Amino acid sequence: MLELRSLSYSYPGASRAALSGIDLQLEAGQCLGLLGSNGAGKTTLLSLLSNVLATQQGEIIWEGPRSLALVPQQLAFYAGLKVGENLHLFADLYRLRGSERRERLAMCVECTGLADKLNRRADSLSGGEQRRLNFAIGLLQPAQVYLFDEATVGVDAQSRQLLLAAVEQLTASGKAVIYTSHYLEEVERVAQRILLLHEGQVRLDLDTSTLLGADHGLLVEWPQHVPEGFGALLIALHLRAEMQPHGVRIAALNAEQFAAISQFVSGQVPLPTVMRFGRPSLEQLYLRLNGGQL
Amino acid sequence: MRLLALIRKEALLLARDPHALAVLFIMPALFLLLMAGAMSSYMQDRLPPLQLSLNAPQASEASAFFRSALQAQLPDSQIGSGAAAGVATVRLAGDFSETLLTAPHQGPSLSFPAQFDRLSRQRLYSAVSIALAQTRLLAYLQDSGAIDPQLSAAERLALVQQRTQSQIDEQQQLANGDLSAQANATQMSVPAWLIFGMFFVVLPMAGGFQREQQSGTLLRLRCLGLSLSTLVLSKVLPYMALNLLQFAALLALGVYGLPLLGLEPLSLPGNGVAYGVLALSIALTTSCLGLLLAALARSAEQALLLGGGMNILLAAIGGIMVPKSVMPAAMAQVANVSPMSWALDAFLTLLVGHGSLADIAPYCLRLLLLAAVLGTVGLYLFKQRVQHTQWTTHY
Numbered sequence: 001m002l003e004l005r006s007l008s009y010s011y012p013g014a015s016r017a018a019l020s021g022i023d024l025q026l027e028a029g030q031c032l033g034l035l036g037s038n039g040a041g042k043t044t045l046l047s048l049l050s051n052v053l054a055t056q057q058g059e060i061i062w063e064g065p066r067s068l069a070l071v072p073q074q075l076a077f078y079a080g081l082k083v084g085e086n087l088h089l090f091a092d093l094y095r096l097r098g099s100e101r102r103e104r105l106a107m108c109v110e111c112t113g114l115a116d117k118l119n120r121r122a123d124s125l126s127g128g129e130q131r132r133l134n135f136a137i138g139l140l141q142p143a144q145v146y147l148f149d150e151a152t153v154g155v156d157a158q159s160r161q162l163l164l165a166a167v168e169q170l171t172a173s174g175k176a177v178i179y180t181s182h183y184l185e186e187v188e189r190v191a192q193r194i195l196l197l198h199e200g201q202v203r204l205d206l207d208t209s210t211l212l213g214a215d216h217g218l219l220v221e222w223p224q225h226v227p228e229g230f231g232a233l234l235i236a237l238h239l240r241a242e243m244q245p246h247g248v249r250i251a252a253l254n255a256e257q258f259a260a261i262s263q264f265v266s267g268q269v270p271l272p273t274v275m276r277f278g279r280p281s282l283e284q285l286y287l288r289l290n291g292g293q294l
Numbered sequence: 295m296r297l298l299a300l301i302r303k304e305a306l307l308l309a310r311d312p313h314a315l316a317v318l319f320i321m322p323a324l325f326l327l328l329m330a331g332a333m334s335s336y337m338q339d340r341l342p343p344l345q346l347s348l349n350a351p352q353a354s355e356a357s358a359f360f361r362s363a364l365q366a367q368l369p370d371s372q373i374g375s376g377a378a379a380g381v382a383t384v385r386l387a388g389d390f391s392e393t394l395l396t397a398p399h400q401g402p403s404l405s406f407p408a409q410f411d412r413l414s415r416q417r418l419y420s421a422v423s424i425a426l427a428q429t430r431l432l433a434y435l436q437d438s439g440a441i442d443p444q445l446s447a448a449e450r451l452a453l454v455q456q457r458t459q460s461q462i463d464e465q466q467q468l469a470n471g472d473l474s475a476q477a478n479a480t481q482m483s484v485p486a487w488l489i490f491g492m493f494f495v496v497l498p499m500a501g502g503f504q505r506e507q508q509s510g511t512l513l514r515l516r517c518l519g520l521s522l523s524t525l526v527l528s529k530v531l532p533y534m535a536l537n538l539l540q541f542a543a544l545l546a547l548g549v550y551g552l553p554l555l556g557l558e559p560l561s562l563p564g565n566g567v568a569y570g571v572l573a574l575s576i577a578l579t580t581s582c583l584g585l586l587l588a589a590l591a592r593s594a595e596q597a598l599l600l601g602g603g604m605n606i607l608l609a610a611i612g613g614i615m616v617p618k619s620v621m622p623a624a625m626a627q628v629a630n631v632s633p634m635s636w637a638l639d640a641f642l643t644l645l646v647g648h649g650s651l652a653d654i655a656p657y658c659l660r661l662l663l664l665a666a667v668l669g670t671v672g673l674y675l676f677k678q679r680v681q682h683t684q685w686t687t688h689y
Contacts, residue, residue, distance in 0.1 A: 095296070
């Protein structure tokens with residue numbers, strides 16, 4: 001649906017490229033979580049995809065005509081217009097007509113829970129409601145690729161569930177989505193694939209399940225080092241452990257082994273800083289991969 | 295369809311912006327009413343009557359003739375007798391009739407109350423001078439036997455007036471432009487504040503564009519691939535229409551509203567096409583100025599300061615706030631650099647000079663030329679501005 005080939009971009013006067021040699025293939029029905037700390041190149045990539053910046057080097061190849069809808073992180077609507085007027089204005093700008101117009105308007109209003117707000121002026125809405133309107137205007141546009149940039153900032157938990165469900169609905173209907181957010185639990189929920197940018201380059205490009213599944217098991221970390229006797233306990237329990245910078249990770253263990261380790265750990269001073277069983281969250285992985293930077 | 299949608303959007307936003315409506319309609323209307331009222335006693339077609347008193351210690355035929363001649367010079371004024379407080383006094387000498395033919399001649403003495411303005415003093419001084427000259431001429435004619443002694447007082451006055459009056463041809467030179475000296479308060483105030491109000495359209499136009507850019511809607515529009523011409527026309531057309539509405543509304547206030555307040559109504563002589571061309575010329579100039587301001591300002595606040603400051607300056611030097619006729623010659627020359635002055639001159643040519651479309655064509659051409667320059671520069675900068683609208687990241 002969308003392919004990037006060796007995409008690079010340098011801002012005039014900058015010492016290093018904002019983006020360097022980005023290769024990416026985005027398939028229909030796929031949601032790509034775009035991650036990276038400030039200055040990693042996310043905004044430049046979004047600007048290139050949305051034609052705000054002109055391509056300098058490399059290629060952006062669309063399957064068919066360019067078809068992109070976007071939800072920017074700015075509240076990009078007319079505050080002096082009512083919610084319904086904003087939606088109708090953008091429906092006109094998207095050249096929506098007849099039944100398609102009616103259906104898409106109804107879908108957007110339902111997905112964002114704005115049905116009872118249509119006659120309210122946008123500037124009288126709460127911050128979360130304004131965010132939902134911003135989201136609805138993006139959803140209203142018929143496109144093959146949808147781009148969400150920090151689209152849920154300031155939205156309450158209930159509304160966020162609505163919006164994330166709308167993103168999931170998009171991918172389920174075969175649309176491709178690029179989703180960038182600092183709420184990593186959101187990315188973890190909606191994205192099937194994670195692209196981590198670091199200093200303009202792709203640091204990681206993996207399926208979410210592979211990424212998160214590779215690090216399952218029991219992770220125990222202490223403030224400084226592994227306490228004495230812990231190694232002997234592992235040998236006694238016939239467990240194999242992978243050494244980590246501040247602790248150990250045990251890939252597989254049973255309930256008795258887990259109970260023995262818990263008993264040992266609870267009797268030690270200091271207590272562990274991390275004791276997690278199961279798979280890590282995306283945020284934990286991200287922090288580790290990105291050198292502790294969000 | 296997209297253009298229509300954007301124009302409808304601008305219209306809705308404007309209709310819901312009470313501050314913009316106040317600046318565009320209420321402010322010029324208030325200025326118009328206030329200034330038309332305030333200047334009505336100074337700038338009028340007929341000068342106001344004077345209150346004065348003629349003090350003649352010697353009741354003589356000559357002093358009676360002088361009173362009649364003075365009254366003929368000031369037909370609406372009331373001339374009382376004796377001393378009265380608060381009015382100008384003309385005091386004749388005790389030997390007025392005996393000394394009429396002496397040279398050098400000592401004329402009457404004048405005394406003015408404090409509130410008597412300079413123009414009224416000059417009018418009274420001129421009227422007294424003419425009446426005195428006519429009285430002295432009568433004395434000379436009588437002394438030389440050149441007048442029939444059987445003539446009545448009225449006949450004598452008519453004869454003297456006939457001997458002292460000449461036919462002077464007047465020709466109005468419309469091309470000179472500055473007709474503000476002849477305009478009455480209505481003819482001056484209505485076009486002046488109408489033009490001032492029309493130029494204020496640059497504020498909501500530029501402010502709206504800044505808000506569009508800051509909110510990210512411009513980015514959205516840009517990503518939709520809207521052409522520059524659609525974007526520019528969606529700004530220019532609604533504000534031109536608004537300008538034309540201001541033009542019609544404020545003229546209507548002059549025609550129908552001012553008489554309700556006891557002020558001189560505005561009459562619109564000449565061809566309606568000339569008014570239409572003038573309105574379009576001003577509207578095009580203000581819209582192009584608004585486009586330039588939209589491209590230059592970096593925030594709505596900056597647009598407000600730049601636009602408001604520029605308009606007040608253009609009005610101050612352009613003869614809007616102070617008529618050019620009362621400015622010193624050098625300042626009146628400076629006034630000619632202001633487009634508001636061009637528009638006002640064109641208006642006065644129609645209202646006061648009863649000019650035609652051909653008479654106002656030079657002013658309209660000047661306005662249209664300025665609009666072309668402002669529009670070209672504005673379009674270039676506007677394009678740059680739209681192209682440099684970036685994806686903004688706050689988080």
